[in-house]
Amino acid sequence: MDFFTVRNGELYAEEVPVAVIAKEVGTPCYIYSRATLERHWHAFNTALGDTPHTICYAVKANSHIAVLNVLARLGSGFDIVSGGELARVIAAGGDPRKTIFSGVGKLPQEILAALKAQIGCFNVESEAELQLINDIAQQHHYIAPIALRVNPNVDAKTHPYISTGLKENKFGIDMSDVMRLYQYAATLPSIKIEGIACHIGSQLTSTQPFVDALAEILRIYDDLQQQGIPLEHIDLGGGLGVTYQQETPPSPEDYAKAIKHHLGDRKVNIVLEPGRAIAANAGILITQVLLLKHQPHKNFAVVDAGMNDLLRPALYEAWHQILPVKAHANPPEKVLYDIVGPVCETADFLGKERSLAIKAQDLLAIRSAGAYGFTMSSNYNTRARAAEVMVDKDYYQVIRPRETIENLFASERLLP
């Protein structure tokens, strides 16, 4: 459920007509809905209810500090994958102690910054990293809280590029090595074992892979308990899917029910790291039709947003709903269009074969663009990145102005 609605043929973001924002801010432009972000966060928080838990929003889905700040005010924790994301969490008023640091290649300076900020946990992805964290912590007189991120070898049944829990993926520690590494971690002087973690992939549309992963984790949890290494928390990662087209992912409630059922009476804190499920349907990308191009075999709507603004269709052949911001009183004929950007790549499309009654200069909205939208955007083709706007009921604010062309190369230098 989100707060983008069509009223009398016109798209609204909460109480604000999208066309009003586009007129003031220009296009392309991302629009986020505060109420939707909050609703989705609460859905997870309420679903886990009495089960001790921490919701750690995955910053990489949408790392704008205004988005992080909205969630921080609800009491959210954060899942980060770089020192840059840690800096954003702190700038947004997030609590480092509720922050979890994931990723296969943490830099020494990032590890030190995270220790100084007293983050909640490092999710360790290899033996080498465990040693590195111990060494840095020891040298600077810190105790590093850690969980081992295991690779439970379950098939998330999602796009191969966003599948992370198979044994051939680069992520996590192989199940055959996990017990040995916990025993080793227990001997390291500057390491404190806090928990166990996994993250099996993104855009999952059934609970079964999560349940399979949890079963593997509980096996280790129980074994460790018996060996005198009790864990404080189980982190099941993110990955709950959203509806882009016809998908019917489990609700946070169904997901939480499945978790609770399998936990039984174990007293352990559950950590979840949802990113997409919170942010995707809380954002749209607005673009203007530059021109319609009718070829003998294809019709194209060339728009002012491209793959540099929203990479998902080019990268994963992802499907996003595309709709006119305002319906015409006397609509032109519906035509099957490929919606393409101005970038010089054949992969530069936002949607294919969409039946639309549109004219040049019309505004289009690309739905479900709040996650992995702006954060994956680039300056390819020397295109300034889009403006970002947040709506809060009938109020809206530009939270990041459109980049200017001069700034794109202001720090570039010529040879003497």
Ligand SMILES: *Cc1c(COP(=O)(O)O)cnc(C)c1O
């Ligand atoms: C990307 C990522 C997430 C978030 O995944 P979503 O599918 O957006 O929920 C959570 N945890 C880790 C470790 C990640 O890499």
